[in-house]
Amino acid sequence: MLEPAYQVDVVIVGAGVAGLSAAHRLTSAGVTTAVLEAAPYVGGRMSTEKVDGFRLDRIGQLLSTSYPELRPTPGLGPLALRRFAPGVLLHRDGHTQRAGAQAAGGSARGALHVVRALASAPRGAAAPPGRVGTPVGGAVDQARLGAALGRIATTPVERILARPEMPAGQALTRRGVSARTIDGFLRPLLAALLCDPELTTSSRCADLALRAFAGGRLCVPEGGAETLPELLAQALPPGTVHTGVRVTSVSTTSVTTAEHGAIRCRAVLLATDARAAADLLPGLRVPAFHPVTVIHHTTDEPAATFSTGTSLLLDADRGGPVAHTAVISNVDPCRAPAGRVLIxxxxxxxxxxxxxxxxxxxxxxxxxxxxxxxxTLAVHHTPEALPAMRPPHDLRRPVRLLAGLYVCGDHRDTSTVQGALRSAHRAAAAVLADLGAAGPMHTADPAPTLPRAA
Structure with a gap:
């Protein structure tokens, strides 16, 4: 009997959120798919360490309730998001103040409302819990900032992408935003959202981050960052995800693994991080990266002793190494055992x-x-935590390299979970278009037996 021409329609290399999301879209279209992951677990950088009942994220990437790809992504229906308090808390000049999009689910109207409140607050006044304190600029600056947040929350994405591109700090200055407003609010906020306190990020990417902030609420997955990829993996057909399988080479019709030899297929989708993708396909651009270190502490002090509540606290003074911090067990109680607080x-x-x-x-x-x-529970240092997005930055980098070979991940879009999911959506659409998928692609033998995901 003739040997089948291939063993599976599409092989996806990498079981991060991009690869798992793409697998959902492909299997839903009837395309047989195998996801190969070198690590013993799914999720990639979205991993969570478990220590004595604590759940400790390695990177602690923030999500937003306004991410367009988050809810529609197949498999993420059960995802529970734990929201931070509206806006953020800013520590500046010895005072703590609340600022940012509040009210009505973080709508543009709410954003404008709170900045007007900031503009009318007395300079130098301390902020009672839940109220606005020291303003980050004068009344005119606050009015301009409020109007900008209000506009950007409803600006179509394509219009943002058509704007002239330059470093975010330069763009803010050209728009007439005062240095005090930039340093007192926008710099620490964008540092938390983009891991870039120097504001070297593309102004378009910064505008997209501000749009998500003004139109939604900052949040984290309940149970830790790993919850998101685990939900995606669990919702795939049994036998789709294979961990502990290291891919050593790829082509348009096969992948070679260290453990199981060659696997024949009709298309290959690389869904690894940028450096791993370039190792398999020399010539792919490897961007610069932002290093991130996350430190987790615990105490038996009552949670009520922390006045920050469920807020994200940013340091506008840049008076130490911490860019932002939160009593994360107040936001998501399941991340700490009873009677303990996780910071x-x-x-x-x-x-x-x-x-x-x-x-x-x-x-x-x-x-x-x-x-x-x-x-101290853990100190997690990730030298290549997030790809840098310095201008010029193509937010729609091609996902189709050639027929049969595709790539996706946060290095092909924005360096966010939204960007990873969006790139997976585009890559899956390109694969389906090239394969002409309209149902099960073949009746060949099943995929080779590989270790199943734990």
Whole structure:
């Protein structure tokens, strides 16, 4: 008997959110798919370490309820999002203030409302819980900022992509935003959203981040970052995802693995990070990356002693290594065992020597409480946490390299979960168009037996 020409329609290399999302779209169209992951678990950088009942994210990437791809993605229906309090808390000049999109689900109207409130607040006044404190600029600056947030929340994405592109800091200055407003609000906010405190990111990408912030609420997946890829993997047909399988080479009709030899297919989709993709396909561009360090602390102090509540706290003064921090167990209680509080803090760039000591000193100022009795649970340093998006940055980088070979991931779109999901959507559509998929693609033998995902 003739050997079948191929064993599976599409092989996806990488079981991060992009690869798993693409697998859902392909299998839903009747295309047989195998997802191969070198690691012993799915999720890639969206992983969560479990220590003594704590759930500790390695990167702690923030999501937004306004991400267009989040809810429609097949498999993510059961995803529970834990929201931060509206807007953010800013620590500046010894005061803590609330700023940003509030009210009515973070709508543009709410964004404009709160900035007008900031404009009328007395300069130098401390902020009572839930109220606005020291303004980040004068009344004119706040009015301009409020109007800009209000407009950007409803601006079509394609119009944003048509704007002239330059570094975000330069674009904000050209738009007439004051230096105090940039440094007091926009810089720390964009640092939290894009991991870029120097504002070197493309102005278009920064505008998209501000649009998501003004139109939604910052949030995290319930149970940790790993919940999102695990939900995607669990909802795929049994036998689709194979972990512990290292791909050593790819072509348009096969992949070669270290453990199982060659697997023949009709198309290959690379859904790894940018560096791994370039290792398999020399010539693919490898971007610069933003390093991220996440430090997790715990204490038995009552959660009520932290006045920040469920807010994300940003340091506008840049008075230490911490860019932003939160009592994350207040936002998502299942991340800490009963009677314990989990504080997660993010350091951007190269961390200083003795990072834990430096972070503790900084957190003492930010939270206004001693950190001596806090226990350090983990220090996660990821040198290549997020691809940098310096101009010129193509937010719609081609996902079809040639017929039979495709690539997706946050390095093909924006360096966010939204970008990863969007690139997967585009790549799956390109694969289906090239294969002419309208149902099951073949009746050949089933895919080779490989280790199933745990």
């Amino acid at each position: 997660s803090s993010t350091v951007l760039g190269t961390p200083p020597e003795g990072v834990d000591t430096a972070v503790r000193i900084h957190l003492t100022r930010l939270y206004g409480t001693s950190t001596r009795r806090w226990e």
